[in-house]
Amino acid sequence: MSGVEVVVKDLSKSFGQANIWSDVTLTLPPGEISVLLGPSGTGKSVFLKCLIGLLKPERGSIVIHDTDLVRTGESKLYELRKLFGVLFQDGALFGSMNLYDNIAFPLREHTRKSEAQIRDIVAEKIDMVGLAGDETKLPGEISGGMRKRAGLARALVLDPEIVLFDEPDSGLDPVRTAYLNQLIVDLNAATDSTFLIVTHDINTAQTLPDNMGIMYHRHLAMFGPREQLLTSQDPVVSQFLNGRRRGPIGMSEEKDADEQAAEGTDDTQVELPELKPQIEPLNGMARKAADRRMERVVGMLPTLPERAQLAIVSSMSEEQRARYGTEDGAGQRVVAGANIAMPGPGARRQAGHALADGDVADVARSRWQPPSSREGR
Ligand SMILES: Nc1ncnc2c1ncn2[C@@H]1O[C@H](COP(=O)(O)OP(=O)(O)OP(=O)(O)O)[C@@H](O)[C@H]1O
Numbered sequence: 365m366s367g368v369e370v371v372v373k374d375l376s377k378s379f380g381q382a383n384i385w386s387d388v389t390l391t392l393p394p395g396e397i398s399v400l401l402g403p404s405g406t407g408k409s410v411f412l413k414c415l416i417g418l419l420k421p422e423r424g425s426i427v428i429h430d431t432d433l434v435r436t437g438e439s440k441l442y443e444l445r446k447l448f449g450v451l452f453q454d455g456a457l458f459g460s461m462n463l464y465d466n467i468a469f470p471l472r473e474h475t476r477k478s479e480a481q482i483r484d485i486v487a488e489k490i491d492m493v494g495l496a497g498d499e500t501k502l503p504g505e506i507s508g509g510m511r512k513r514a515g516l517a518r519a520l521v522l523d524p525e526i527v528l529f530d531e532p533d534s535g536l537d538p539v540r541t542a543y544l545n546q547l548i549v550d551l552n553a554a555t556d557s558t559f560l561i562v563t564h565d566i567n568t569a570q571t572l573p574d575n576m577g578i579m580y581h582r583h584l585a586m587f588g589p590r591e592q593l594l595t596s597q598d599p600v601v602s603q604f605l606n607g608r609r610r611g612p613i614g615m616s617e618e619k620d621a622d623e624q625a626a627e628g629t630d631d632t633q634v635e636l637p638e639l640k641p642q643i644e645p646l647n648g649m650a651r652k653a654a655d656r657r658m659e660r661v662v663g664m665l666p667t668l669p670e671r672a673q674l675a676i677v678s679s680m681s682e683e684q685r686a687r688y689g690t691e692d693g694a695g696q697r698v699v700a701g702a703n704i705a706m707p708g709p710g711a712r713r714q715a716g717h718a719l720a721d722g723d724v725a726d727v728a729r730s731r732w733q734p735p736s737s738r739e740g741r
């Protein structure tokens with residue numbers, strides 16, 4: 365099993381007169397981990413519900429396996445829904461059922477598997493989330509973190525190709541959140557499924573995903589590789605990702621002009637902290653999506669802002685530098701129109717450092733080209 369691509373284009377959702385968001389366009393790359401952030405009430409949960417077909421957007425498309433699930437009929441939608449596993453915010457376990465029966469529930473509802481087969485699958489998933497031995501406990505008898513993990517086991521029991529997590533880390537202490545995030549990365553390595561995670565946790569956002577997006581003010585403010593958002597100087601993105609009070613986002617979503625003026629100088633001048641490293645799977649596992657992603661982001665490198673380009677090249681291993689032709693510090697400039705080029709091997713230690721304006725670094729034998737020379741071919 366491996367993840368599938370989810371292509372969302374120009375999606376808009378309203379309830380009656382109330383527009384929640386418009387023109388949301390993003391692609392969840394197969395097997396990659398993406399995170400969706402945004403102030404409370406901006407419609408992140410509504411977005412997840414649109415993806416699984418529980419809510420119907422009035423415009424746009426969501427294409428999975430060549431089917432647009434906004435326009436498809438009920439029976440096809442029912443089939444497509446089986447591709448999804450969803451971890452709801454509170455785990456959404458049945459309080460009167462023990463963990464075993466909770467986790468077995470989707471198998472009993474949606475498959476014709478025998479109880480013996482169900483026992484094997486439930487045991488495997490329970491083991492995966494570290495709850496072996498707790499099968500007979502009721503949800504009320506276990507901690508919040510255990511309930512989340514049980515919810516995760518239930519979300520995974522049908523081997524979904526796409527897993528949606530709505531605030532898996534809400535209400536967890538930092539240590540449990542760290543364990544859960546590690547578990548999510550390990551699961552991703554084991555399944556190669558496509559993950560979309562809604563979170564308010566900045567540390568999760570900084571360390572978990574391959575890609576991230578921010579919902580703000582009735583639209584998707586930005587969506588792209590983690591390095592693009594984490595190095596972004598866009599006021600909304602940078603305020604949110606650094607958890608600052610100062611910036612365009614206020615307590616009730618948007619500050620008015622007076623409030624912003626009263627704050628004085630803008631935050632884009634703030635020096636951004638170094639990029640935290642992304643969480644790696646444990647036990648020597650490798651994420652299949654990691655190589656595909658590197659291929660993908662190298663392809664889009666010329667379209668990204670300078671800081672993002674630098675952060676991506678800085679995050680490459682020596683082997684990747686060799687493969688993509690950035691192991692040698694001499695040669696031609698790579699990215700036309702940008703005051704940047706790629707650092708040589710020694711530059712890895714400077715991950716997250718931006719070049720000063722006007723600085724130009726050189727690199728040899730890169731296989732990627734500025735967009736203008738691509739068009740000429
Ligand atoms: N079924 C519904 N009918 C009408 N309005 C709805 C419905 N579901 C959500 N909304 C509205 O859509 C808006 C976005 O809600 P949503 O739950 O998606 O926010 P969110 O970004 O997930 O917020 P939070 O971070 O607090 O979970 C809210 O104003 C909410 O009241």
Ligand SMILES: [Mg+2]
Nearest residue numbers: 408409410530
């Ligand atoms: Mg929500």
